Every structure is written in C-alpha cells, then in structure tokens.
Amino acid sequence: MRVGWAFTGAGHLLLESVEELEKLALNHEVTVLLSKAGEEVLKMYGLYDRVKNVTGGYYRELAREKDQEFSFPITGRLSMGRYDLFIVSPTTSNTIAKIVHGIADTLVTNAVAQAGKGKIKTLIVPVDLEAGDVETVLPSKLERDKCEDCQTCKSAAACPKDAIIPGLEIDLLKCSGCGACQIACPFGAVSGGKIITIYMRQLDVENTHKLTHLEGVSILRYPSHIQDNL
Ligand SMILES: Cc1cc2nc3c(=O)[nH]c(=O)nc-3n(C[C@H](O)[C@H](O)[C@H](O)COP(=O)(O)O)c2cc1C
The missing domain is CATH 3.40.50.1950 (Flavin prenyltransferase-like)
Incomplete structure (x- = not known):
C-alpha cells in the first residue's frame, strides 16, 4: 500500500x-x-x-x-x-x-x-x-520554582543546541528534545514529558x-x- x-x-x-x-x-x-x-x-x-x-x-x-x-x-x-x-x-x-x-x-x-x-x-x-479538560504532555520545560539560577548553569552547558536561557526558559525553537538538560541539572529544574490539563x-x-x-x-x-x- x-x-x-x-x-x-x-x-x-x-x-x-x-x-x-x-x-x-x-x-x-x-x-x-x-x-x-x-x-x-x-x-x-x-x-x-x-x-x-x-x-x-x-x-x-x-x-x-x-x-x-x-x-x-x-x-x-x-x-x-x-x-x-x-x-x-x-x-x-x-x-x-x-x-x-x-x-x-x-x-x-x-x-x-x-x-x-x-x-x-x-x-x-x-x-x-470532545469539549472539556484533556491531559496532554509538554516538551522540556525549565521549572523556575526549582531553578537555583546557578552561576554556571549545568543544563545550559550540556545543551548541544544552546537552547537554555539560564534562570529563565528554554528556547523551544532551538531545542531538539534530547533531554541532556534534564539529566544535567542537579536540582531537577528541567522537566520533560510533564502532564498538564488543557481545555478543548x-x-x-x-x-x-x-x-x-x-x-x-x-x-x-x-x-x-x-x-x-x-
Ligand atoms: C509544544 C507545542 C505543542 C503544541 N500542541 C498543540 C496541540 O496539541 N494542539 C494544537 O491544536 N496546537 C498545538 N500547538 C500549536 C500549533 O503548533 C500552532 O497552532 C500551529 O500554528 C499549527 O500549525 P499547523 O496546523 O499548520 O501545523 C502546539 C505548539 C507547541 C509549541
């Protein structure tokens, strides 16, 4: 076919x-x-x-x-x-x-x-x-409540695409979803695959x-x- x-x-x-x-x-x-x-x-x-x-x-x-x-x-x-x-x-x-x-x-x-x-x-x-709440999944996300804004950001250093703006966010248009940032952060400040609820x-x-x-x-x-x- x-x-x-x-x-x-x-x-x-x-x-x-x-x-x-x-x-x-x-x-x-x-x-x-x-x-x-x-x-x-x-x-x-x-x-x-x-x-x-x-x-x-x-x-x-x-x-x-x-x-x-x-x-x-x-x-x-x-x-x-x-x-x-x-x-x-x-x-x-x-x-x-x-x-x-x-x-x-x-x-x-x-x-x-x-x-x-x-x-x-x-x-x-x-x-x-169907209208209503639906669970969906996010790409990598910098969780600012967990971010310690380190002088040298290990996630930014690990990112092959230079997509991390330390202490602020991930530039998703640069991100290739490799997950290196999630592994590198000692504070677990980068989430991957987080489930959120959105309204249809x-x-x-x-x-x-x-x-x-x-x-x-x-x-x-x-x-x-x-x-x-x-
Ligand atoms: C991470 C991310 C996830 C998205 N997920 C959805 C989604 O599940 N459903 C949706 O309608 N739009 C979603 N969007 C928005 C669409 O990509 C956007 O409306 C785009 O203009 C759609 O263009 P297309 O219909 O030509 O692909 C998402 C955008 C981003 C950045």
Missing part, C-alpha cells in the same frame, strides 16, 4: 502518531509530510529523527512545508490518485478549522484538499474531539464534527485505530 502521512504541530497524540507511523512504514511505502509547525514540534519532543528515519527513497520522502514553497508541488501526487490512503495524525485545531472551511494554504490542508480531488481515502486523527474549546470541537460531512474523510479517535482502517 502507498500511504501519505502528515504531521501538524500538535504535541497531543504526537508520540502515539510516531509509533504508528513506524509500524506502518515496516510494511508500506510511506511519504511523510510535515507542516512547518509539525516539524518544529516534532523536534521539541525529540521525535523528528524517528520520523526522518522511516523515510528515504521514491515515494518514501520526507516533504517539509518549508521546502514546498507556496504551491506545494508534492500534493499533485494526491490529486492524481497516486496514493491508496492519506493520514493526518495528529491534527491541530488550526488545520481542522482550515480544512472544514475549504482553506488549502498550508502543505497539510492543501494535501487534504488534493486527496479529496484524487478520491483518496483520508483518515484524520484530531486533537480536539467548543469551537474547535464543533469544527472537528464538521469533518464528518467531508467526502472520503473518516475521523479516528486515536492513532492506534489507524491499523484497523487500512
């Missing part, structure tokens, strides 16, 4: 999505598409290399939005029906809102539109499915429900449900 898999910039369900992608790529040709935010967020969570590692070769490319400029040439493959299946997991509220309003101005929203034109079955795993807004949930009206699109609750829908 030839599959397109798109990542948007959601931390929620991200690790689970990468795990499913890895399983799928063992037996199928998978082209991976990354929204700009998808690429950034994968790096923050230390998952970018895992995604990159499943790619390589014709129809197994890693297509990054920042290399696709404004017309997203790679999505032409979808409008020509060159794939058997297109998956978006995880899917941000931003991308869902655009899709349900027919906007196609990012790599991923454009790919969904082109998949529709090419009559390719599309599976979408949204992050906003009614507006975003309503947008997700509008997806059910899109031809050829199925909504899945978890990335693990993809295997049953191949």
Whole structure:
C-alpha cells in the first residue's frame, strides 16, 4: 500500500502518531509530510529523527512545508490518485478549522484538499474531539520554582543546541528534545514529558464534527485505530 502521512504541530497524540507511523512504514511505502509547525514540534519532543528515519527513497520522502514553497508541488501526487490512503495524525485545531472551511494554504490542508480531488481515502486523527479538560504532555520545560539560577548553569552547558536561557526558559525553537538538560541539572529544574490539563474549546470541537460531512474523510479517535482502517 502507498500511504501519505502528515504531521501538524500538535504535541497531543504526537508520540502515539510516531509509533504508528513506524509500524506502518515496516510494511508500506510511506511519504511523510510535515507542516512547518509539525516539524518544529516534532523536534521539541525529540521525535523528528524517528520520523526522518522511516523515510528515504521514491515515494518514501520526507516533504517539509518549508521546502514546498507556496504551491506545494508534492500534493499533485494526491490529486492524481497516486496514493491508496492519506493520514493526518495528529491534527491541530488550526488545520481542522482550515480544512472544514475549504482553506488549502498550508502543505497539510492543501494535501487534504488534493486527496479529496484524487478520491483518496483520508483518515484524520484530531486533537480536539470532545469539549472539556484533556491531559496532554509538554516538551522540556525549565521549572523556575526549582531553578537555583546557578552561576554556571549545568543544563545550559550540556545543551548541544544552546537552547537554555539560564534562570529563565528554554528556547523551544532551538531545542531538539534530547533531554541532556534534564539529566544535567542537579536540582531537577528541567522537566520533560510533564502532564498538564488543557481545555478543548467548543469551537474547535464543533469544527472537528464538521469533518464528518467531508467526502472520503473518516475521523479516528486515536492513532492506534489507524491499523484497523487500512
Ligand atoms: C509544544 C507545542 C505543542 C503544541 N500542541 C498543540 C496541540 O496539541 N494542539 C494544537 O491544536 N496546537 C498545538 N500547538 C500549536 C500549533 O503548533 C500552532 O497552532 C500551529 O500554528 C499549527 O500549525 P499547523 O496546523 O499548520 O501545523 C502546539 C505548539 C507547541 C509549541
């Protein structure tokens, strides 16, 4: 089977999505598409290399939005029906809102539109499915209540990306999620994978429900449900 898999910039369900992608790529040709935010967020969570590692070769490319400029040439493959299946997991509220309003101005929203034109079955795993509180996971975070603001910050010294601003925060756009800072701090002032509760807004949930009206699109609750829908 030839599959397109798109990542948007959601931390929620991200690790689970990468795990499913890895399983799928063992037996199928998978082209991976990354929204700009998808690429950034994968790096923050230390998952970018895992995604990159499943790619390589014709129809197994890693297509990054920042290399696709404004017309997203790679999505032409979808409008020509060159794939058997297109998956978006995880899917941000931003991308869902655009899709349900027919906007196609990012790599991923454009790919969904082109998949529709090419009559390719599309599976979408949204992050906003039900209104209310949901637990989700953070990337590395400097916990200022534990930080002793040492004269020489061991976490900053250990960071290969120069992403730590001592005593203040982590510059997540530089962070590659390697976790060296967490190990280096003697005060445990850098957390990784901290669970927080966020509120799923009614507006975003309503947008997700509008997806059910899109031809050829199925909504899945978890990335693990993809295997049953191949
Ligand atoms: C660490 C981090 C985690 C994020 N997690 C989510 C998320 O779970 N859901 C979401 O809708 N947006 C999340 N965002 C915000 C999106 O990345 C942002 O809205 C982005 O513009 C989405 O672009 P895209 O839809 O083109 O990928 C997160 C941002 C950061 C920095």
